[in-house]
Amino acid sequence: MKILILGTPGQLGHELMTASWPAGTELAGEAYPDFDMGRAGDVEAAVERHAPDLVVNATAYTAVDKAESERAAAWAVNAVGVGRLAAACAGRGIPLIHVSTDYVFDGGKDGAYTEDDPVGPVSVYGASKAAGEIAVCAGCAQHVILRTSWVYASHGANFVKTMLRFGAERDEMRVVADQHGAPTAASDLAAAILAIVARIRENPATVPWGIYHCTGAGVTTWHGFAERIFQRLDQKTGRRPRLTAITTADYPTPAARPANSRLDNSRLQAAFGIALPPWEESLDRVLDTLLA
Ligand SMILES: NC(=O)C1=CN([C@@H]2O[C@H](COP(=O)(O)OP(=O)(O)OC[C@H]3O[C@@H](n4cnc5c(N)ncnc54)[C@H](OP(=O)(O)O)[C@@H]3O)[C@@H](O)[C@H]2O)C=CC1
Numbered sequence: 697m698k699i700l701i702l703g704t705p706g707q708l709g710h711e712l713m714t715a716s717w718p719a720g721t722e723l724a725g726e727a728y729p730d731f732d733m734g735r736a737g738d739v740e741a742a743v744e745r746h747a748p749d750l751v752v753n754a755t756a757y758t759a760v761d762k763a764e765s766e767r768a769a770a771w772a773v774n775a776v777g778v779g780r781l782a783a784a785c786a787g788r789g790i791p792l793i794h795v796s797t798d799y800v801f802d803g804g805k806d807g808a809y810t811e812d813d814p815v816g817p818v819s820v821y822g823a824s825k826a827a828g829e830i831a832v833c834a835g836c837a838q839h840v841i842l843r844t845s846w847v848y849a850s851h852g853a854n855f856v857k858t859m860l861r862f863g864a865e866r867d868e869m870r871v872v873a874d875q876h877g878a879p880t881a882a883s884d885l886a887a888a889i890l891a892i893v894a895r896i897r898e899n900p901a902t903v904p905w906g907i908y909h910c911t912g913a914g915v916t917t918w919h920g921f922a923e924r925i926f927q928r929l930d931q932k933t934g935r936r937p938r939l940t941a942i943t944t945a946d947y948p949t950p951a952a953r954p955a956n957s958r959l960d961n962s963r964l965q966a967a968f969g970i971a972l973p974p975w976e977e978s979l980d981r982v983l984d985t986l987l988a
Pocket residue numbers: 703704705706707708709727728729731732733734753754755756757758773795796797798825844845846847848852853882
């Protein structure tokens with residue numbers, strides 16, 4: 697089975713390219729700037745050239761704050777490019793695995809969001825990702841969209857590495873404690889994708905195509921996430937910056953973020969038997985690598 701992975705240098709793309717795929721899997725990859733999701737023709741040419749049996753889209757414009765002033769750039773990658781990809785996959789009759797975000801929700805719900813809850817993005821990034829979801833659903837019947845949240849890895853840029861970098865320079869860190877969600881290791885998300893691909897390979901006719909939530913198990917806040925990072929930093933190095941819980945209002949950013957980002961993962965478990973590990977467990981594993 698030949699799998700085309702778009703966005704190989706990103707957090708998820710890297711984990712997918714370095715994962716242990718079963719024998720008989722051939723991987724092909726595309727990366728910016730040779731391959732540009734936002735440039736007309738690139739997606740179609742890549743799908744044509746590689747002639748894969750399945751595509752995983754790991755590209756995205758992920759600069760949440762910058763997107764507020766670069767709407768067209770975010771839209772070109774996350775919505776328009778994704779629409780072209782869905783059409784290209786449908787044209788060849790191949791499945792598309794796509795990734796979306798908790799930021800498609802407005803965060804106003806009490807409790808975890810299910811796949812049936814209406815989206816209501818409060819940022820340009822969230823809106824562009826919501827448009828990408830619609831484009832995939834409309835353009836390619838054989839799709840799995842995994843909505844995940846707060847992704848980090850030892851490779852790439854993310855909150856964990858930001859905390860470690862700032863934590864090495866500053867005595868105090870101030871982090872918001874009123875936005876709730878679940879950190880997700882890119883390696884766990886990649887493992888879920890491998891399991892879904894295995895199911896598709898086994899018998900595509902029985903795959904329950906659709907949107908699924910797929911995050912680390914449990915819930916915390918960005919402050920709780922940082923607390924665990926600094927606990928481990930302390931254990932490993934003896935250094936621990938003071939961590940102060942603040943409110944969203946104390947930390948103004950160009951983009952609004954949902955106060956509640958919790959996603960209910962039970963549909964993924966029921967349909968595919970996939971459940972990601974508790975977020976603390978995966979974070980400790982990634983920190984072991986980062987702090988080694
Ligand atoms: N990061 C997070 O916290 C979360 C991410 N997600 C979603 O998960 C998926 C994977 O995200 P993640 O791996 O973390 O993201 P990254 O930002 O780590 O990687 C995204 C990749 O997309 C590439 N890319 C950006 N613009 C283009 C373009 N025009 N053409 C081709 N490639 C491009 C980037 O290239 P380059 O390396 O040159 O920048 C990078 O390789 C995305 O769909 C994202 O929306 C969902 C929830 C949380």
